[in-house]
Amino acid sequence: MKSWPKPTHDLVRKALKTVKTETDRKYFFLRLKNPHWIEPLAKRGFFKHPPEKKDLPDGYVQYPFWPELQYLKNVVQEAPEQVIEVVSKIPSTENSRFYEDVIDIALKVDPSHSTKLEARILEYASGEYPFLNPRFEKILCHWSSNDQVESALTLTQALVKFQPDPQFGEKQTRRKVDPDDLTTLLQPRPRFNEWEYQQILEKGVRSLSERAPYQTARILIDATAKMIRLTFHQDELEEAGSNDHSTIWCRRVNGPSGRHSDSQEMLVHTLTLVCERVLEIAPKSLPALDRALRTQRWNLFMRIRQHLFALHPNEQTKPWIRELILAHGHYGKWEYEFEFQCMIFRACENFGANLLTSPERKQLFEAILNGPSEQAFREWMGDRFTNELFEKRKRNFHRMQLRPFAPVLFGKYVDYYEELKAEEDNPVKDDDYAPFKSKGPKLGAERSPKSRDELEIMSDEAILSFLNKWKNVHRDPEEWWVDINFEGLSRTFQATFKEQILPNDWRLTFWLKNRERIIRPIYVRAMVLAMQERVASGKFDVLDKCLDFCNWVLSHSEHSNEIEANFSNDFREPPGWQSSRRAVGDFVGTCLEENVNVSITARQSLVSLLDRLCTQYDKQLDDNEPVLSNLDDHLTEAINITRSRALENLIEFGYWVRRQLQDDQADTPEVFTILEKRLASACGFPLTLPEYALLGLQFGRICGLNRNWADQHRSDLFPQESFTSWKEAFGNFLKYNRPYRMAFEIMQDDIRFALENTGKFKTGSNATRNLTDMLGEHLFTYYLWDYFPLTGKDSLLERFYEKTQDDRDRWSQLFDFVGRSVKSSGKHLREDLKERIIKFFGWRFEKKESIELKEFTYWLEAECLDPEWRLQSYSSTLDVGGSVDIGLYSQVKALRKMLDKNIPLVVECFAKLVERAVENDSTNYIASDEARPILRAGLANSDTTVQQNAKEARETLLQRGHLDLLAEEN
Numbered sequence: 001m002k003s004w005p006k007p008t009h010d011l012v013r014k015a016l017k018t019v020k021t022e023t024d025r026k027y028f029f030l031r032l033k034n035p036h037w038i039e040p041l042a043k044r045g046f047f048k049h050p051p052e053k054k055d056l057p058d059g060y061v062q063y064p065f066w067p068e069l070q071y072l073k074n075v076v077q078e079a080p081e082q083v084i085e086v087v088s089k090i091p092s093t094e095n096s097r098f099y100e101d102v103i104d105i106a107l108k109v110d111p112s113h114s115t116k117l118e119a120r121i122l123e124y125a126s127g128e129y130p131f132l133n134p135r136f137e138k139i140l141c142h143w144s145s146n147d148q149v150e151s152a153l154t155l156t157q158a159l160v161k162f163q164p165d166p167q168f169g170e171k172q173t174r175r176k177v178d179p180d181d182l183t184t185l186l187q188p189r190p191r192f193n194e195w196e197y198q199q200i201l202e203k204g205v206r207s208l209s210e211r212a213p214y215q216t217a218r219i220l221i222d223a224t225a226k227m228i229r230l231t232f233h234q235d236e237l238e239e240a241g242s243n244d245h246s247t248i249w250c251r252r253v254n255g256p257s258g259r260h261s262d263s264q265e266m267l268v269h270t271l272t273l274v275c276e277r278v279l280e281i282a283p284k285s286l287p288a289l290d291r292a293l294r295t296q297r298w299n300l301f302m303r304i305r306q307h308l309f310a311l312h313p314n315e316q317t318k319p320w321i322r323e324l325i326l327a328h329g330h331y332g333k334w335e336y337e338f339e340f341q342c343m344i345f346r347a348c349e350n351f352g353a354n355l356l357t358s359p360e361r362k363q364l365f366e367a368i369l370n371g372p373s374e375q376a377f378r379e380w381m382g383d384r385f386t387n388e389l390f391e392k393r394k395r396n397f398h399r400m401q402l403r404p405f406a407p408v409l410f411g412k413y414v415d416y417y418e419e420l421k422a423e424e425d426n427p428v429k430d431d432d433y434a435p436f437k438s439k440g441p442k443l444g445a446e447r448s449p450k451s452r453d454e455l456e457i458m459s460d461e462a463i464l465s466f467l468n469k470w471k472n473v474h475r476d477p478e479e480w481w482v483d484i485n486f487e488g489l490s491r492t493f494q495a496t497f498k499e500q501i502l503p504n505d506w507r508l509t510f511w512l513k514n515r516e517r518i519i520r521p522i523y524v525r526a527m528v529l530a531m532q533e534r535v536a537s538g539k540f541d542v543l544d545k546c547l548d549f550c551n552w553v554l555s556h557s558e559h560s561n562e563i564e565a566n567f568s569n570d571f572r573e574p575p576g577w578q579s580s581r582r583a584v585g586d587f588v589g590t591c592l593e594e595n596v597n598v599s600i601t602a603r604q605s606l607v608s609l610l611d612r613l614c615t616q617y618d619k620q621l622d623d624n625e626p627v628l629s630n631l632d633d634h635l636t637e638a639i640n641i642t643r644s645r646a647l648e649n650l651i652e653f654g655y656w657v658r659r660q661l662q663d664d665q666a667d668t669p670e671v672f673t674i675l676e677k678r679l680a681s682a683c684g685f686p687l688t689l690p691e692y693a694l695l696g697l698q699f700g701r702i703c704g705l706n707r708n709w710a711d712q713h714r715s716d717l718f719p720q721e722s723f724t725s726w727k728e729a730f731g732n733f734l735k736y737n738r739p740y741r742m743a744f745e746i747m748q749d750d751i752r753f754a755l756e757n758t759g760k761f762k763t764g765s766n767a768t769r770n771l772t773d774m775l776g777e778h779l780f781t782y783y784l785w786d787y788f789p790l791t792g793k794d795s796l797l798e799r800f801y802e803k804t805q806d807d808r809d810r811w812s813q814l815f816d817f818v819g820r821s822v823k824s825s826g827k828h829l830r831e832d833l834k835e836r837i838i839k840f841f842g843w844r845f846e847k848k849e850s851i852e853l854k855e856f857t858y859w860l861e862a863e864c865l866d867p868e869w870r871l872q873s874y875s876s877t878l879d880v881g882g883s884v885d886i887g888l889y890s891q892v893k894a895l896r897k898m899l900d901k902n903i904p905l906v907v908e909c910f911a912k913l914v915e916r917a918v919e920n921d922s923t924n925y926i927a928s929d930e931a932r933p934i935l936r937a938g939l940a941n942s943d944t945t946v947q948q949n950a951k952e953a954r955e956t957l958l959q960r961g962h963l964d965l966l967a968e969e970n
Contacts, residue, residue, distance in 0.1 A: 004034045004078075012040045029067035035079035038072070038086060047072070047086050050093040063097040063132060073105055080109040084116045092123065096132045099124035103135050111146035114139070118151045125158040134196055140204030147920060149212045156208060157219050159200050160267065162188040162227040175233060188230035190263050197263050201270040213277040214285035220271040221292050221301070227264060228298050246300040253303050253339060272304055279312050281889075290320060306339040313343075313350040321347045322355065331364055332371025335400050338433045344404035345430075353408055361405070365413045368401040384451060395420055403428050446483045447476065448492035455496045460510045467493065468519045490526045498530035502542060512549060521580045524553060528583035532590050540598065547605040550584045553577070554612040558619045578619060582642045585613050589649050592656040600660035607670045610653060613646035614674050621688045634728050635697065638690035647691060650674055651698045654705045672709050675702075679716050689728050692717070696729030700737040703746065711746050718750050723760065727771070730754060734774040739781035751778070755796060758803045772807070776800050776814040784836055790843055811852045815844060819858030822865065829864035838865070841873060850881035857887040860894045867898050871905040878912040888917055888925035896930045899937050904946045907938035911949035914956050923960040931957065932965060 007015075019028050041047065051064040069087075076083040087102060103121060106114035121139060136159055143152040165171065165186040175184040190197045209216040228244045229237075250265045254272045278289050293301045306324060309317045325344060336344070347355055356364070377393055378385045399420040402409065409417055421427075448455075449470060455463060470489065476482040501507045511527065518524055531546040556577040588609050591598045619625060620641045638644035654668035679687070687695075695702075695717050703710040718729045730750055737743060744751070754775050761771050783790060783797045791798045804810040822829070822837060829837075841859070844852055856877045860870055874891075891913060895906050910931070917923040931953075938950025957965060 004036050006036045007034070007040060009040070012037070012044075016044070026065075026067045029071040030074075032071050033074055035075040035082065038075065038079060038082045041068070041071075042086055047090055050090055050098045051095055053094045053096070061130075063095050066095075066098060066101070069098065069101045073101060073108065076105050076108050080113045084109070084113055087117060087120065094129070096124070096129045099129065100132055100134070103139055106139055107135070107142055111143050111148040115143060115148045115151040118154065122155060122158055125155060131192060131196065134192065137199045137202075137204030137207075140200070141207045144204075144208040144211050147211075147922075149208070149215075152208045153212060153215055153219060156205055156216065157223075159192075160190070160205065160220060160223045162190050162223070162230055162263075162267075164188055164230050172233065184233075186231050186233065188227055188264075190267075192263075194263050194266070198266050201266050205270055206273060209274040209277045210281075213274055213280075213282050214289060217271065217274045217278055217289055218292055220267065220274055221296065224267055224271055224300065225296050225298065227267060228300065242297055242299045242302075244298040244300050246298070246303065247337060250300065251338070253300070253307050268300065268304075272307060275304060275308055276311065279308060286316065303337065303339045306343040310339065310342040310346045313347045318347075318351065318355070325356065325364070326360065331367040331401060332369070333373065335397065336404065336433055338430065341404040341433050342430055345406070348405055348407040355408065358410070361408060361410070365402070365405070365409070368398060369416075371401075372397045384453075395423070399424065400428060400433070446485055446488040446491075448488040449484050450489070450492065452492050452495055455492060456500055460501070460507055463493070463496070464511075464514060464517060467523050468517070486520065486522050490522045493523055494526035494530045497527055498533055502530060502534050505542075508542060508545065512545060515549065515552060521556075521577050524577075525580040525583045528553065528580060528587055532583070532587040535587070535598065536590050536593075536596060538596065543598065543602060544605070546587070547602065547609070550587055550609055551605075551612075553580050553584050554609065554616070556580070558617055576619075578642070581613070582645075584609065585642045585646050585649065588613065588646070589652070592649060592652045594656075594659060598656075600657070603657065603660075603670075606653060607674075610646060610650050610670075611674050611677070614643060614650055614678050615685075616643070617685060618643035621690060622685050624688075634689040634693040635732055638694040641690060644688070644690045644694050647675075647678070647694055648698060651701050651705070655701070668705055672706060675709075675713075679713070687725070689725060692725045692729040693732045696732040697736045699729075699733050700740070700743065703742055707742065707746070714746060714750070718747075720750070720753050723757070726750075726753075727761075731771045731774075734771065734778060739778045739785075741785065744782050744785075744787055751775070751796070755779075755799055755803060758800075772804065772810050773813045773817075776804075776810060777817050780814060780818060780840070783840070784833055786836075790836070790839060808849060808851050811844075811849060812855050815852040816855035816858065819855060819862065822862040823858040825862070825864045827863045834865065838869070845873070845876065848880045853877040853880060854887070857890050857894075860891055867901040868905065871895075871898065871902055871909055875905065875909050875912060878909065878916055881916075888913065888922060889927055889930075892926055892930045892934070896933050899933060903937050903941055904943060906934060907941070907946050907949045907953075910934045910938075911953040914953040918956060918960065923957060923962070926957065926962070928957075928962050928965055931962070935965065 015028070019025050046068050050066055050069070054062040054064065056062055072083045072087060083105060087105060090098075099120065102117055102124070106117045106121065121136075125136065136155070140152050140155060140159075143149070143155070165188055168186065171184040171186065174181055178184075192200065205216060205220070228246070231244075232240055246268070249262070250268045253268055254276075255269060275289060275293075278285050290305065293305050302324070305320070309321050309324070313321065321343060324340075325347075328340070372394060374390055377390050381389065399417070402413065402417045402420070406417060449472065450466070458466070467489070473483070473485045476484055497511075501511060515524070528550060531542075531549070535543060535546065558576060558578050558581060588606060590596060591602065591606060618641060620637075621643055639648065650671055654671040657668050658664055658666045678691075699710065699717060718726050718733075720726050733747070734754075754771075758772050758775070779797050779800050782788065783795070788797070789795050800814075801811065818837070818840065854877075856874055859865070860874050862870065892910070895910055895913075899906050914923070914926070917926060935950050935954045938946050939954070941947055941950070954965060
């Protein structure tokens with residue numbers, strides 16, 4: 001603690017006497033930094049009365065700031081135990097701001113201290129408080145990454161659970177009147193908004209799963225089961241059985257949460273990822289995990305099991321896979337769900353004929369060939385049923401059902417499957433399998449009012465008339481989950497246009513001549529998409545006509561009102577040309593793809609389209625209407641918006657020209673003419689943050705096309721006078737461009753600017769914090785290339801460490817990055833680079849910062865560095881508190897691999913490692929199979945010191961429960 005003077009009784013009395021008004025109080029406590037005032041203030045009751053929330057006359061609620069608690073935040077790092085004791089005794093309050101400050105205090109101190117505030121934080125997480133700016137994901141990371149796993153697990157249990165539908169009572173009343181009322185479907189939700197919940201899952205819970213994967217999985221399994229239960233009314237549960245309708249609201253159990261993901265899907269994705277982590281880092285827990293999943297009643301948990309078994313088809317999972325395959329009773333009735341067919345295919349691929357016996361396979365294949373039901377198809381098609389359509393349906397069904405078994409088909413079944421494959425236009429892929437079963441309720445399905453067969457027998461005039469006049473948007477009366485709408489009709493028209501109209505010059509001419517008669521742009525978009533598909537397949541016979549049509553589309557502005565009069569407010573398909581213009585942008589992108597190989601003769605036409613796409617008004621960008629709600633990710637926005645995506649295509653156009661001319665140095669002046677036009681103020685639309693983000697990402701490629709232009713316009717693309725814009729551009733430049741020499745030469749000024757402004761990065765989201773890490777990685781590489789010395793006034797790397805002095809997690813991140821880079825260099829590395837790397841290690845080791853040195857794992861595994869140096873350096877890091885916890889498994893494995901290089905040093909390191917593991921209660925991360933050879937070699941060594949190290953390590957591990965080490969003696 002800093003040497004602060006202890007206040008006398010008289011000083012305290014006089015000081016507090018001056019605090020008369022609210023302003024005085026704020027001024028006094030915000031400026032007070034002396035921790036010795038905690039005791040006298042506590043004795044006088046200053047921490048006993050936190051302000052309550054205030055209900056204002058206008059209906060708003062105010063959550064007052066408490067200066068006294070701010071004082072405790074100011075001094076907590078110098079007197080953590082005192083502060084935490086005081087905070088623990090403060091009475092509960094309805095003021096959410098109080099609890100936010102408690103979390104801040106917990107984040108400022110060592111986790112062993114902060115967990116003493118667990119009860120207060122749980123009080124906030126579990127109560128009825130409105131969340132103002134919750135940082136639960138940070139406290140989860142703080143605890144889980146610092147061995148306070150139990151506290152993190154307890155908090156997770158409170159955070160991830162769902163609450164009943166807030167309209168439950170009202171919906172239940174309406175349901176009693178009309179049991180078929182679809183508006184009574186229950187929608188449970190977590191207590192957080194979707195963005196906050198996503199942060200908790202992705203940054204907090206997933207971090208916890210690295211330390212306690214099985215325990216985390218159990219919590220998420222329970223939370224998911226309860227969430228599903230809350231989607232049903234009580235009287236629905238028995239009838240529901242295992243049908244949770246999860247294939248509607250969670251089409252894939254794995255994968256990141258995307259644009260349309262809601263909280264239910266986020267929870268399932270996180271659960272699946274955590275289960276994957278169990279298999280990767282705690283495989284001995286797999287039987288227990290499988291039991292926990294299979295005992296749940298809902299279908300979702302079987303899908304997760306199928307997904308896990310598809311990832312890990314091995315002898316342990318083989319019986320479970322067989323059980324699922326043989327128990328499936330619908331081979332001839334319904335197409336497989338996505339996860340089930342993945343599991344079958346990966347298992348058949350891995351085990352071959354050993355998975356199922358010949359009689360078992362024959363029984364399954366015959367069941368497939370006996371389906372599907374003609375009667376069911378006839379009822380579904382009604383008057384449209386024909387034998388020809390049913391035969392087509394049957395053969396497609398057989399192809400889909402047999403595909404996962406392809407590696408184990410035999411006899412007539414393999415011959416039939418090959419026959420079916422020969423008929424297909426496009427090979428079946430995993431993603432072609434239905435995300436939900438053919439039976440049961442579905443949401444979001446769409447259908448055309450006319451089938452493709454019906455459209456194909458109509459004349460072009462009749463099709464155009466139907467497209468313009470049809471407006472009967474409705475739900476299918478028999479399949480209530482199916483919408484008959486414009487989107488469904490548009491897709492069917494697109495298929496007809498692609499297959500029947502584009503190849504027919506006479507019919508195509510009709511549509512191009514009558515394009516002005518098309519009332520709804522959604523059908524214009526369908527035509528462009530059909531053109532894109534034709535070009536993507538390598539058919540360029542009508543390319544010029546397609547390019548001309550696209551130019552016509554772009555003659556319509558996004559904010560044009562010319563078609564408003566043709567729509568009523570009842571239509572779901574909104575008027576406007578936005579989607580059609582986006583389709584043109586995608587069409588241009590397809591033309592520029594390397595594998596499509598459009599001829600250079602299209603150069604001028606593509607330039608004309610790119611000019612318009614890159615410089616015209618874009619509603620989403622210019623009116624600040626983001627594509628992704630609640631997601632501050634401007635690059636993701638950029639690649640989903642027409643104009644910013646066009647800028648990416650513009651850069652690709654330059655490289656397309658060079659490929660077509662077979663000249664890597666060819667000039668592409670059109671690219672820079674359009675870029676300058678976009679940058680010019682005369683354009684009328686200043687660059688937006690998504691555009692800055694995308695141009696920053698592409699800056700390396702811009703340099704490759706024209707270094708001089710990039711150098712001259714660098715400040716336009718990276719405007720330091722507008723820090724937010726600069727950060728978007730520079731952050732994405734760092735993230736998506738590896739260090740290279742030209743970048744340092746052009747970007748030196750921005751690199752130095754970033755270095756001096758790292759403090760500003762800390763105030764943003766985790767993405768901006770990562771910007772600091774990426775900057776450090778680039779700087780290390782430039783140091784390695786000898787652009788500046790390791791230390792001294794000219795060293796940018798030393799300046800980086802000075803600027804991050806108060807955020808030493810960045811040090812550990814950089815140390816870990818260097819280790820990973822060295823490891824990935826293989827067995828050989830230039831001597832001058834090795835010397836600079838070793839010099840860097842020596843410099844960092846002198847600082848004796850354990851948060852850095854504990855990241856030595858990858859250094860230890862780096863085969864390009866001398867084994868003796870690695871072992872000696874590792875031994876030194878262990879002496880100052882490095883390398884513990886989850887990295888132990890890899891470290892012991894690396895030591896075992898170096899046994900033949902230096903037994904004494906390996907055993908010495910292992911003995912120190914065991915000692916460290918005991919201190920941190922993490923010996924369970926030491927694998928006995930890896931430890932046994934090291935102990936055996938140490939005990940057999942002639943050096944008594946080596947023997948003693950081995951004996952002590954072995955005895956310690958036996959005491960900590962590693963009794964399997966005794967197997968060597970039996």
